[in-house]
Amino acid sequence: MRGIATLAALGAVLLAAAAARAQEPDPTPRPPVSGYAFMAPATQELQYDDFVNPGFFAIDRGRRLWSEPSGASGAACADCHGAEGEDLVGAAARLPAVDPESGALMNLEGRINDCRESRMNADPYSHESDDLLALTAYVSHLSRGMPVSVAVDGPAAPFFAQGRALYFERRGQLDLSCTQCHDERAGQMLRGDRISQGHVNGFPIYRLKWFTMGSRHRMFEWCNTSLRAEPFAPDSPEYLALELYVAWRGNGLPIETPAVRR
Amino acid sequence: MRVDGMRASPPTSGAEAVHLGARRGALGLAVALCLAVGAAAQEMPEPLTAEPGNPERGRLVVRDLGAASCLICHAMPIPEEPDHGDIGPPLHGVGARFTPAELRQRLVDPKALDPDTVMPSYFRVDGLRGVLGRYVGRTIYTAQQVEDVVAYLATLTEAP
Numbered sequence: 001m002r003g004i005a006t007l008a009a010l011g012a013v014l015l016a017a018a019a020a021r022a023q024e025p026d027p028t029p030r031p032p033v034s035g036y037a038f039m040a041p042a043t044q045e046l047q048y049d050d051f052v053n054p055g056f057f058a059i060d061r062g063r064r065l066w067s068e069p070s071g072a073s074g075a076a077c078a079d080c081h082g083a084e085g086e087d088l089v090g091a092a093a094r095l096p097a098v099d100p101e102s103g104a105l106m107n108l109e110g111r112i113n114d115c116r117e118s119r120m121n122a123d124p125y126s127h128e129s130d131d132l133l134a135l136t137a138y139v140s141h142l143s144r145g146m147p148v149s150v151a152v153d154g155p156a157a158p159f160f161a162q163g164r165a166l167y168f169e170r171r172g173q174l175d176l177s178c179t180q181c182h183d184e185r186a187g188q189m190l191r192g193d194r195i196s197q198g199h200v201n202g203f204p205i206y207r208l209k210w211f212t213m214g215s216r217h218r219m220f221e222w223c224n225t226s227l228r229a230e231p232f233a234p235d236s237p238e239y240l241a242l243e244l245y246v247a248w249r250g251n252g253l254p255i256e257t258p259a260v261r262r
Numbered sequence: 263m264r265v266d267g268m269r270a271s272p273p274t275s276g277a278e279a280v281h282l283g284a285r286r287g288a289l290g291l292a293v294a295l296c297l298a299v300g301a302a303a304q305e306m307p308e309p310l311t312a313e314p315g316n317p318e319r320g321r322l323v324v325r326d327l328g329a330a331s332c333l334i335c336h337a338m339p340i341p342e343e344p345d346h347g348d349i350g351p352p353l354h355g356v357g358a359r360f361t362p363a364e365l366r367q368r369l370v371d372p373k374a375l376d377p378d379t380v381m382p383s384y385f386r387v388d389g390l391r392g393v394l395g396r397y398v399g400r401t402i403y404t405a406q407q408v409e410d411v412v413a414y415l416a417t418l419t420e421a422p
Contacts (some may be wrong), residue, residue: 171393174382185349191346191347
């Protein structure tokens with residue numbers, strides 16, 4: 001009996017500690033610092049010069065797709081959103097966001113595919129396809145320099161809470177959470193790599209390790225797998241919610257697409 | 263703990279570690295209670311294998327970048343490897359600061375000493391969530407690798 005009472009008391013203490021933690025302010029370093037600042041100078045130079053930045057191959061491809069009719073509707077993005085995409089300037093900085101019609105949380109990839117399916121009568125692009133990366137890069141690039149400003153209140157609040165919980169959850173054989181590296185140890189060295197704050201204001205990025213462009217969800221997947229944790233699927237509710245939380249951490253950072261990272 | 267049978271032939275000693283886990287299950291409550299009063303298991307005197315640790319092999323293990331290398335987070339007196347991490351303390355002189363029993367505890371399950379440490383437990387399979395399929399039920403190091411690395415770390419008696 002005494003053991004049970006002790007256990008119960010211990011449980012109560014642990015629960016109280018968990019509740020206290022949920023009340024704590026987020027440990028995101030302020031002001032947020034872009035991943036750019038954590039790259040080696042050679043990598044920074046690759047991003048800095050648009051004529052050298054390999055991400056611009058994706059932008060060029062995206063620009064071409066923008067005005068190319070697609071699907072049974074015979075429409076192109078340019079027909080509704082401006083010849084150069086001028087109607088979507090700033091849009092990428094506000095995503096992910098809750099779609100008022102469906103109530104679903106959507107990121108840029110989701111918005112593009114939703115538009116293709118429901119308005120263009122076109123097949124959705126597959127995850128990490130060259131076309132989807134190109135179009136997300138092009139549309140994000142329209143917002144280059146504009147501050148990330150995702151909303152996390154109102155209908156986004158439950159998604160934000162879900163993403164936040166994932167961010168703090170220790171996972172995988174290495175038993176690590178996002179916050180332990182990207183909040184508590186940003187700036188320290190993992191072998192030759194300086195740990196960044198984990199912001200996503202430059203996506204899709206050209207990643208030297210991949211020799212190609214990659215989405216935020218591919219990066220989450222890579223990070224999870226590195227911790228020997230089971231990744232969630234691209235476009236899963238988990239990664240969408242995590243994307244919202246992580247984007248919010250970087251609210252105020254300028255969109256940098258196409259960023260170049262190691 | 264009787265662990266003579268725990269010599270882990272590769273790939274890994276999941277079952278043995280679970281066995282250890284069962285033993286540690288009882289230990290778990292003790293640890294929790296100890297933490298409540300500010301003390302914790304400091305050492306693990308019993309080797310995990312009958313075969314003594316081999317320091318030369320241990321040095322190769324800690325360099326292996328495919329095996330959650332210590333170098334990712336710690337500086338070590340291994341000059342031929344570039345880019346040592348600085349997440350944890352440098353391991354120069356660690357063999358003078360800790361006994362093999364203390365080193366073993368810190369490698370097998372550092373969370374028994376500090377539940378908030380970022381250092382992974384290299385020989386423990388319980389208490390984890392979301393483990394990638396091919397690592398489920400497997401420890402980071404085999405029992406023999408733990409012993410080899412402990413033997414190697416014990417040789418690091420000189421400060422930088």
